[in-house]
Amino acid sequence: MKRRTVRREIERKKFVYLFLAPTFVLLLLFEYYPAVSAVYHSFFDWDGFYVNRFIGLANYREILFDDWVLRTSVANMLKLMAFGLGVGLVMPIFVAEVLFSLRSIRWKYIYRVLLVLPALIPGIVGMLLWGYIYEPTYGLANQLLRAVGLGSLAREWLGDPKVALYALMFMGFPWVGGIGVLIYLAGLQNIPQEVLDCCKLDGAHGIIRFFKVDLPLIMGQVKLNVIMGFIGGIQGFGVQLILTKGGPGFATMVPGLVLYDNAFKYGRMGYASAIGVCMFVTIMGLTYANMKYLKSGIEYQAKS
Amino acid sequence: MTFKSGLSSARRVRFGWACEYVPVGGAIVGAKVGNSRVELAKHVLLWTIVVLTFYPFIFMFITSLKTQSQFELYFWQLVRPFHWENYVFAWARVAPYIANSIIVCAVATTLILVVSSMSAYVFARFAFPLKEVLFYAILGIVMIPGTLTLITRFVLVKRLGLLDTRWVLILPYVAGGQVFSILFLRTFFASIPEELFEAARLDGASEFTSCFRIAIPLSMPILSTVAILNILAQWNDLIWPLVTITSEHLQTIPIGIAYFRTSIWQPETGQVMAAYVLTSLPLVVLFFASMRTFIEGLTSGAIKA
Known part of the structure; x- marks a missing residue:
């Protein structure tokens, strides 16, 4: 009897590892091996194919002290990310609150559907459309300015080093197209009814209720979005790659594009890997800090 | 009041x-x-x-719907005659990109659902040696930025001889996409009452049958949410196809239309816009077909830290 149980247990466990095999084969091949390989090659002068020479920490020294393009790009990235995180939190939460407070169930549903639609249009189409909006002659932005008599403000938005970065920030205005609103709305709808009733009894309305009740209780979603914003913001370079190539000059250069250019334009894959490792370390640090310092809703509940 | x-x-x-x-x-x-x-x-x-x-x-x-001169003269308004032939022009050029995107997304997403369901199933239901370690090995992937592995993964697929094939997109998409999918599905599978599986076992069902005949059918809303989130990510992916696909006939939508405007066909503004509309449509159609489940899945609170 006992023997049979053991055998059955082994049989079942064999099954477990069989089920996990495809996942781990793929992870090892396409995630862990490249990650380890990137860290390893960050200590090399490497073009990916032939040249492969160990140079110790020279790549990292260059990143820290010599690469002024990278330094400019980090400053740009920080500005873009600060702005992106700001509006990326405020706008969707605000809209979610308004939606949550709406009385008509039918309209609530209609707005939800409408607001999720832009997320389904390929991101690239959005980017390219904004590229059209910023066009100097037949761009929507300049046409609008001329139409309201402010033609003197018209300019080549993405070609002017003074405004190009701000033009990129403004893209996607009013910054609610996406699933952010839905996620926050879900968070708000999960707030227990008793809590909301208490607010009503205690007279906690408006801003007070938002900061004391709603916000702490959707902290889980906020935290997740902040982490995703960091991870996306630090590495993202799609917009720059398509619309500005980091220019004019280096006005819109970001670290991701510096990495991409070094790897695929200049064949400096070792150096690019070192930049990647720096991003990795930064992301790890920020994720840890986020977990540690942004309290989640549950912790709030337990404390109060 | x-x-x-x-x-x-x-x-x-x-x-x-x-x-x-x-x-x-x-x-x-x-x-x-x-x-x-x-x-x-x-x-x-x-x-x-x-x-x-x-x-x-x-x-x-x-x-x-405009010709170039209509666009320049009547910038803001919708003017007759409508030039639907812009769509004919655009369709002939972008249809292959759309087909490629659909093929890649369909295969990759199906594989993700199968692979991640299997892993999520065992993580949700069984205790086994190394479970913790293996789970953190999956969770840890979330921290690895895509740009760190971009270069070495490129060198890897080049050595594997996968460059410029559909598999060069599909396999890494499955490898990366399964991570979040496993995390979501695991939580959901864990909430399915154990009695159901017990009953199946008494009736002689194997674990394989239990997974595919009980756990998966019960998880359709969450599965479709996971599917759509994966499709969205793959549909929008720009950098990876840009570096790995060089043949025009294998190219996916994002790169296809990114350079459409400056392509050898020298399209007019209206034709470019028609191409953008056409490439935007497939996901919108898919969404309306699965809207209810998708919104339910998202607003049920499955996505939270």
Whole structure:
């Protein structure tokens, strides 16, 4: 009897590892091996194919002290990310609150559907459309300015080093197209009814209720979005790659594009890997800090 | 108007549960709950946001029906005659990209669902040696930035001889996409009552049968949410196909249309916009086909830290 149980247990466990095999084969091949390989090659002068020479920490020294393009790009990235995180939190939460407070169930549903639609249009189409909006002659932005008599403000938005970065920030205005609103709305709808009733009894309305009740209780979603914003913001370079190539000059250069250019334009894959490792370390640090310092809703509940 | 008079008992019944906490939520924007003027203000605000969000896309559609001179002369308005032939021109060029994107997304997403269901199933239901370690090995992937592995993964697929094939997109998409999918599905599978599996086992079902005949059919809403999130990510991926696909006939939508405007066909603005509209449509159609499950999946609170 006992023997049979053991055998059955082994049989079942064999099954477990069989089920996990495809996942781990793929992870090892396409995630862990490249990650380890990137860290390893960050200590090399490497073009990916032939040249492969160990140079110790020279790549990292260059990143820290010599690469002024990278330094400019980090400053740009920080500005873009600060702005992106700001509006990326405020706008969707605000809209979610308004939606949550709406009385008509039918309209609530209609707005939800409408607001999720832009997320389904390929991101690239959005980017390219904004590229059209910023066009100097037949761009929507300049046409609008001329139409309201402010033609003197018209300019080549993405070609002017003074405004190009701000033009990129403004893209996607009013910054609610996406699933952010839905996620926050879900968070708000999960707030227990008793809590909301208490607010009503205690007279906690408006801003007070938002900061004391709603916000702490959707902290889980906020935290997740902040982490995703960091991870996306630090590495993202799609917009720059398509619309500005980091220019004019280096006005819109970001670290991701510096990495991409070094790897695929200049064949400096070792150096690019070192930049990647720096991003990795930064992301790890920020994720840890986020977990540690942004309290989640549950912790709030337990404390109060 | 006070809160109580704003809601007759008849409406309360008609709207059921949802009505119970909507009015309280109303307190957040205006303290005078039940005030229809406040409600109106909210609608105006929401419509403004909706219109501003949609305007570029509306502009895209209006422009897609114009010739170049119509576009230059009548920039803002929709003018007759409509030039639907822009769509004929655009379709001939972008149809292959759309087909490629659909093939890659369909295969990759199906594989993700199968692979991640299997892993999520065992993580949700069994205790086995190394379980913790293996789970953290999956969780840890979330921290690895895509740009770190971009270069070495490129070198890897080049050595594997996968460059410029469909598999060069599909396999890494499955490898990366399964991570989040496993995390979501595991939570959901864990909530399925153990008795169901017990009953199946008594009836002689293997674990394989239990996974594919019980766990997966019961998880359709969450599976479709996971599927759509994966499709969205793959559909929008720009960098990876850009570096790995060089043949025009294998290219996916993002790169295909990114350089459409400056391509050898020298399309007019209207034709470019028509191409953008066409490439935007497939996911919108898919969404309307699966809207209910998708929104339910998202708003059920499956996505939270």
